[in-house]
Amino acid sequence: MTIQLSHFSAALVFALFASIVFGITQRNDQREMIKYGAKCFVFFALGTIAAGWAMWLLRH
């Protein structure tokens, strides 16, 4: 069985699971964990989009 994700969906799946682990392990309070996890996910996603546009600009 083989799974083929697109580059963007692979980055989003990665961001989701990494953010969950970061949120749980890097904060004490449950509310803080959720906030930090969500923040990490947004930064991962925005970073991916920014890197994509940066590469597009470099190419053009």
Place this chain on the structure above:
Amino acid sequence: MAKEETNVAGSRSAKSAAPPQPLTAMSVLVLLLGWLVPGAGHLAQRRWGRGLLLMVSVVALFVLGVLMQGKVYAFNTGDILDILGFVGDLGAGGLYIVTRAYGYGRGAIDLATADYGTKYIIVAGLLNIISAVDAHDIALGKKK
């Protein structure tokens, strides 16, 4: 300024300012258990929600990485990146042992997304190490 920094660190950091606790057998056990089975260190301490979320996250990343035809590194003394890849993969503990035992994770150079799979597997191992250390900190009373 110093007071402000202390407040920020106190409210945000997962590591509270609790006095250092002596190493206990339980703290070492949950560290090893957490490494061997992702999330088990938390589950052993009745942190059910956290344990399950950590388990699902690490296992999902690792399995998706293998299904994306990512490479699972064997022990090697070659290229530095290969050595680091092995160290990262080894962090997944039981998942790594089972995957190697069954011969999965050979890697496919003809698939563009296989490289993502390789990175998924390495990061799953590294995240599992963070989880195991977190379980160790909970057992030591450094974290709630």
